[in-house]
Amino acid sequence: MGLARRAKAEVSALGERLAIPHFGWYAHALDALDAAHRGDRSEAAQAHERASELAEAARSDSARTTLAYQAVLMRLRFAELDEAEAALHRLAPTSVFAGDFVRLLGVSAAARRRLLDGREPRTFVGSEAWVARWLSMGDRSELHLFAELAFASADDSLARAVEAALIPFADWHVSFGLFGMYVGGPVARDLALLAWTRGALDEAWSWNERAMHAAEAAEARVEGAWIALERARLAEALGRPDAASWRERARARAEALGLDALAAAMRAPSGGSAGTSDRPTDTTKTWSFEREGEAWRVSRAGASFLLADTKGARWLARLVSSPGQELHVLDLASDFGVAAPDSRSDAGAVLDAEARRAYAARARALRERLAEAEDRDDLGAIERAQEELDALERELRAALGLGGRERRAGAAVEKARVNVQRRLKDALRRIAEHDPELGKHLDRNVRTGTLCVYDPDDWSVTVG
Numbered sequence: 001m002g003l004a005r006r007a008k009a010e011v012s013a014l015g016e017r018l019a020i021p022h023f024g025w026y027a028h029a030l031d032a033l034d035a036a037h038r039g040d041r042s043e044a045a046q047a048h049e050r051a052s053e054l055a056e057a058a059r060s061d062s063a064r065t066t067l068a069y070q071a072v073l074m075r076l077r078f079a080e081l082d083e084a085e086a087a088l089h090r091l092a093p094t095s096v097f098a099g100d101f102v103r104l105l106g107v108s109a110a111a112r113r114r115l116l117d118g119r120e121p122r123t124f125v126g127s128e129a130w131v132a133r134w135l136s137m138g139d140r141s142e143l144h145l146f147a148e149l150a151f152a153s154a155d156d157s158l159a160r161a162v163e164a165a166l167i168p169f170a171d172w173h174v175s176f177g178l179f180g181m182y183v184g185g186p187v188a189r190d191l192a193l194l195a196w197t198r199g200a201l202d203e204a205w206s207w208n209e210r211a212m213h214a215a216e217a218a219e220a221r222v223e224g225a226w227i228a229l230e231r232a233r234l235a236e237a238l239g240r241p242d243a244a245s246w247r248e249r250a251r252a253r254a255e256a257l258g259l260d261a262l263a264a265a266m267r268a269p270s271g272g273s274a275g276t277s278d279r280p281t282d283t284t285k286t287w288s289f290e291r292e293g294e295a296w297r298v299s300r301a302g303a304s305f306l307l308a309d310t311k312g313a314r315w316l317a318r319l320v321s322s323p324g325q326e327l328h329v330l331d332l333a334s335d336f337g338v339a340a341p342d343s344r345s346d347a348g349a350v351l352d353a354e355a356r357r358a359y360a361a362r363a364r365a366l367r368e369r370l371a372e373a374e375d376r377d378d379l380g381a382i383e384r385a386q387e388e389l390d391a392l393e394r395e396l397r398a399a400l401g402l403g404g405r406e407r408r409a410g411a412a413v414e415k416a417r418v419n420v421q422r423r424l425k426d427a428l429r430r431i432a433e434h435d436p437e438l439g440k441h442l443d444r445n446v447r448t449g450t451l452c453v454y455d456p457d458d459w460s461v462t463v464g
Contacts, residue, residue: 025054025063029070029181036074037183039221039257044074066181072105073182077222079116079261081109100130104145111148111193115229116265121154131158135165144174147190151197159197166191168388170210173218185223186214192230201238202325208234209321209463213291225253229262245462287438289317290464298431298438305434312427315420319446319454321463326451333416363389413450421448 028051035044048071055063068091075084088106093099103124113119127149134142143166150159166187174184192207208231215224228250235243247266254262287300295306296313307313315332366389373381424446432439445455 025051025058025060025067028054029067032070032074033181033183036077036222038219039225041078041258048074069101069105069176070181073176076105076108076112077184079112079259081113081261085109097133100133101142101145103130104142104149107149107152108145111152112226114152115226115233116261118233121152124149124153127153144184144187144190147193151193154197156198159194163191163194163198166194171214173214173220183220185220185227186211186218188214189223189227189230192227192234196230196234196237201234202322202327205231205234205238205322206318206331209318216291221257222259225250225257225259225262228253229266232266242460242462249464284437285459286461287459288462288464289320290462291317298435300435300438303435307427307430310423310427312423312425315424316427316442316446317463319424319452320456320461323454323456323461326453329416329420329448329450329452330413332452333420417448417450420452424448424452 028047031047032044032051035041035047048067051063052067055067068087072084072087072091075081075087085106088102088109091102093102103126107124107127110122110124114121131146131149134146143162146158146162147166149155150162169187170191172187174182174187174190176182188207188211192204192211195201195204195207208227211227212224212231215221215227228246232243232246232250235246240246251263251266254260254266284301287298290297290299291309292306294309296309296317297304298307318332319327366385370382370385370389373385428439428442428446431442441457441459442454445457445459447453447455
């Protein structure tokens with residue numbers, strides 16, 4: 001975000017120096033984007049209003065359209081859903097694709113209502129045509145809205161198709177570029193919703209955890225509040241004993257940001273939540289493992305210490321966040337939180353011949369697009385093509401061994417098993433140096449192998 005803010009300042013300075021109205025509204029729209037991203041509703045509204053004034057002065061139709069979309073997107077983000085839908089009805093799309101975009105923003109409102117009050121899925125007439133049109137363009141920006149469409153309509157087949165398209169970009173954040181002046185949450189949040197739609201709740205939990213960390217790193221506070229709400233909903237769906245704790249955390253986070261709709265949805269019903277107990281808690285057997293900047297804070301019995309953020313620490317967090325649930329070692333070690341398809345089998349290569357041909361064809365198309373963009377000196381198109389090509393090549397390298405030889409799936413499992421065991425052992429050793437009793441508990445109750453699990457016995461843990 002620091003780089004983005006410097007760029008915004010440069011745009012503003014350029015507009016003042018050249019006295020070009022376009023740059024004036026543009027810089028204030030970026031201010032509104034930044035403030036909304038951080039959760040400052042008042043500052044976002046003021047910046048947006050100033051941008052609108054300058055857009056009118058510049059008599060720019062494109063500016064008016066962009067700012068109208070930005071207003072809707074900000075209202076969706078702040079859970080002002082009635083106002084967002086009313087604003088959508090006032091828009092007058094001038095093309096088929098703009099009409100699709102407006103309808104998809106309405107879908108976003110429906111998906112958020114479903115998250116807030118658990119309402120039933122609904123059918124969106126004509127949605128197959130919207131999806132087909134946008135996917136035919138190869139445009140990634142709308143995949144975020146398709147994820148919400150799959151969730152709002154409980155469409156399993158769409159969820160699988162969008163998931164396959166999004167996984168290579170799991171480390172990215174949602175953006176519609178200059179269209180709407182909007183930067184959304186982590187793509188990992190969309191992947192959590194898609195796994196949830198398919199009924200794969202454990203996968204959804206892992207993606208949600210990754211989304212939480214990504215939102216914090218990007219200072220995406222409002223998106224972080226939505227992710228926290230989704231985590232509470234998932235905890236309840238999984239029947240986790242700490243579901244009430246996740247609900248309370250989500251409520252507190254929403255209240256701190258003034259997100260009344262989210263806070264109201266998370267207020268615990270009278271009588272407590274399922275899975276709670278009236279038995280007194282042994283505080284010596286209660287511990288927490290929470291992310292704190294570039295480290296992890298481990299707390300127990302009134303004492304705490306920091307643990308370096310290593311792969312072993314992250315894998316331990318993933319394990320203890322799902323107590324009693326076995327995770328395949330490839331899922332645990334994967335950066336995505338979910339292993340590549342078929343990689344658990346000893347039946348053969350991770351990539352078959354057909355898949356390799358598909359990768360090669362896509363790579364050729366991207367290189368051609370990159371060359372065309374370079375010929376036009378189109379910096380934006382160059383950047384997009386190069387990023388997608390890099391992501392594709394990283395995924396291909398992950399499935400191949402040295403010299404481009406096919407990596408056998410059984411070898412991948414064994415390599416991951418050895419690596420996970422070694423790194424987890426190192427993390428547990430460092431915990432034991434600070435807290436021998438907790439270290440002994442973890443050494444006894446964290447089991448590794450092809451399947452890994454944390455069995456807490458009568459201990460309880462909070463992971464954040």
